[in-house]
Amino acid sequence: MSTTNYTIRQxxxxxxxxxxxxxLAAWRETYAGQRPESFFELEESRREAQIDWWTRGLAAGAELWIATxxxxxxxxxxxxxxxxDEDADTGAVAELQMLYILAEAYGTGLGARxxxxxxxxxxxxLWVLEHNPRAQAFYRKHGFELDGAREQLSDVWGGLYEVRMVRPGLHG
Known part of the structure; x- marks a missing residue:
C-alpha cells in the first residue's frame, strides 16, 4: 500500500x-505487448511537436490536470x-480525452481523483482500447458502460480498436 501523498493541479x-x-512511460507499461518498440520510439521522436501542440492547447484554454x-x-x-459532434448521440456533455497514471500509483485512488x-x-x-480490461474495469467502477460503438484505429495504432463508454451524470 502506497503512503505517497499525491497533489493534483492544473x-x-x-x-x-x-x-x-x-x-509515454505509462504507455510503455500499458501497451508494451500490443505495440512494437518502434511505436514508442516514434512517439519519443515526436516530443518537440507534441510540446508545441500541448502548449498551444493550454494557451487556448484547454485544461490539463496533473498529479505529482x-x-x-x-x-x-x-x-x-x-x-x-461525433459523440453527441450519447447525450453526454463532456468527453474524457485522456487519463494516464504510472503503474506505481495503481490502486491508490489517484485515477479516481x-x-x-x-x-x-x-x-x-470516453474511448478506450478494446483490449485494455484494466482501464475498462476502472471506468465501469466510475459509472461508465460500453454502448456498442467500436472504431478501428489507424496510423501507428493500426490493427487496434477502441470502444466507447458512456455514463450519465452523477449526483452528489
Whole structure:
C-alpha cells in the first residue's frame, strides 16, 4: 500500500515536457505487448511537436490536470473537454480525452481523483482500447458502460480498436 501523498493541479506550460515523458512511460507499461518498440520510439521522436501542440492547447484554454508525488514527479494526467459532434448521440456533455497514471500509483485512488478533476460528475463519454480490461474495469467502477460503438484505429495504432463508454451524470 502506497503512503505517497499525491497533489493534483492544473498543468502549466512548464509541466508539459515532464507530462509527456510520464504519458509515454505509462504507455510503455500499458501497451508494451500490443505495440512494437518502434511505436514508442516514434512517439519519443515526436516530443518537440507534441510540446508545441500541448502548449498551444493550454494557451487556448484547454485544461490539463496533473498529479505529482511527494518529490514533485508527475505520475498522472487527465484531460476532458466538451463532447465532440461525433459523440453527441450519447447525450453526454463532456468527453474524457485522456487519463494516464504510472503503474506505481495503481490502486491508490489517484485515477479516481484525476477523473473527478477533469470531468467531475458530468455525463460523459470516453474511448478506450478494446483490449485494455484494466482501464475498462476502472471506468465501469466510475459509472461508465460500453454502448456498442467500436472504431478501428489507424496510423501507428493500426490493427487496434477502441470502444466507447458512456455514463450519465452523477449526483452528489
Amino acid at each position: 498543468a502549466a506550460t512548464g509541466d508539459i515536457p515532464a507530462t509527456l515523458a510520464m504519458k 508525488d511527494d518529490e514533485g514527479r508527475i505520475v498522472g494526467c487527465a484531460g476532458g473537454a466538451p463532447v465532440l 484525476l477523473l473527478q478533476a477533469s470531468i467531475g460528475n458530468l455525463s460523459a463519454v
